[in-house]
Amino acid sequence: MAFDYDKWIRPGKLPHIWCPGCGHGIVMKGLIRAMDTLNLKKEETAVVSGIGCASRLPGYIDCCTLHTAHGRAAAFATGVKMAKPEMNVILVGGDGDGTAIGGNHFIHACRRNINMTYIIMNNYIYGMTGGQFSPCTPTGHKASTTPYGNPDPGFDIAKLAIGAGATFVARGTAFHANQIDKLIAEAIQHKGFSVVEILDDCPTTYGRRNKYKSVIEMMNRLKDVAVPVKAAEKMTAEQLQGKVLTGVLYKDDTKPEYTAEYAKVIERAQAAK
């Protein structure tokens, strides 16, 4: 039987704003399947975002949803989680929102290891504003503000998250749709700050400037560059050139989780009273 997405979609809120060929809808469906698999209670789940195309996702989901300001999702979400630690708090957004204007909040949420899940849809571009380069746009590529090719080197979001202290880091792609829900579900179940980067596509503002003739070509690129971590173990450095690892890249169950640590602060303060 086909999965019933409608029970998680707010009535009357579709169609969404995303362009034909955009992968954000695929990610949203993955998130919905993950929430459904885990039997999350809608009233006990907050989906928090910043600004951008990907950040419009919460408006469609039938939960407690918070569409904040550009880059600030992690900081708002931290407040929600601290006030209601029992809630499931899921962040969604794009690469520009999360790693440029929101970069500071992102790394500090990783450092605190606060029990939330951040899904970053990385389409290498600022889509909503018309295709300006982001910290994830590959060097040399074209954007509306890099007409001569992007001089900036890009971020590796997963490495950034691991380096900053996140304790669960995974990567998938919009092409590998069936893997997205599994990665997100595992991330939500993890006790700590979890990051799921989904490599995505923006045919409208990125693809056409960079000589991708069709959405299919962009999806095929995602298919071609992705190498599951298990498969990569058997490959040489040469074979891995230009490839991107997918799957669960990092997991640490030993680092203390922030809301639990703060509960201990309260215990210590009350014992000393």
Add this chain to the structure above:
Amino acid sequence: MSKKVAFLQGNEAAAHGALYAGCDFFAGYPITPSTEVSEVLSAELPKIGGKFMQMEDEIAAMAAILGASLAGAKVCTSTSGPGLSLKQELIGYGCIAEIPCVVYNVMRGGPSTGMPTGPSQSDVMSAKWGTHGDHPAICLTPASVQETYEEVIRAFNLAEKYRTPVMVMPDEIVAHMRERVVFPEKGEIAIVPRKSPTVPPEQYKPYDTSFGDVPPLAAFGSGYKFHVTGLNKMQDGFPTTKADVVQAEEERQIRKVDANIDDIVTFEEYMLDDAEVVVVAYGSTSRSARFAVNVAREQGIKAGMFRIKTFWPFPDKQIKALAAKVKGIVIPEMNLGMCSLELERCAQGKVPVLGIFRVDGEPINPDQILAKIKEVK
């Protein structure tokens, strides 16, 4: 039983006022000269099961309190000039999304880093015009340590009652001086709770104006699910660009404050009955003004003081009435003329408005004010 008394600094009193008001979540970032608020609350909040967070920056602190408030907490942050500038976008978010919160801002010299340890009153315009767009503004300017304690409590009450950010802005002198504070008993000062929804979750709309200009606010995680955005929104919380809805919602947000000015605006009238010269003052400057008025009276000059306690909304009605009966208004302030602009607006050219403006990090002394009082003919 005698009341509890303490010798406190303004910032410490502010922290204790927040606790009396029921604050259970505070997020801040270290900044001179307001950091003592963080220090006291980091020690006191966990004792009552509340939470203190030192965030990665000023913006994050503002974001965290907004998030926590939406999840049902009573929230506060503290900062000073540069931090206030950084928080401004999200103060606007709090205004449009109608999220109760208290922003305690100690006024130091500016712009930019300015004089971090020097007093100033140059953030009063930022309190109203700092964030972009039209929005309601409430800003309280206490003049003593006791008043800082009480005004922080009132700020929480106003934030919850009108579902909007409220600022408390002592100048650095008030924030750092030490005075005797008499703590009220529990229940002595009424604490205003947030208006909660009375409808079942399926009927709830976060901006439902059938309950008045201040719609009830549910908390995330309390059985209600709803959407919050910084976009212009409809009553159900979802974004819209429909002209009539946007216009009506923007006007309602302003009306929350404008229609309740008499409930919000507070002031002190000192020797005004027969006054021919009125000194309008706020914050620590009013202490010099009171001294100057006393000396002027001893010298036979009919001077009085109108002390602004609530800077925003501005006490238009009271200033207009004064302008109709006095010969001149004297305004001492630690900026280059901010309150004076408002006074000129209210005086409408009927009486001269004489300013004493200092931005050198030194307080305005009574002699300066007395000399200006004598200039009024």
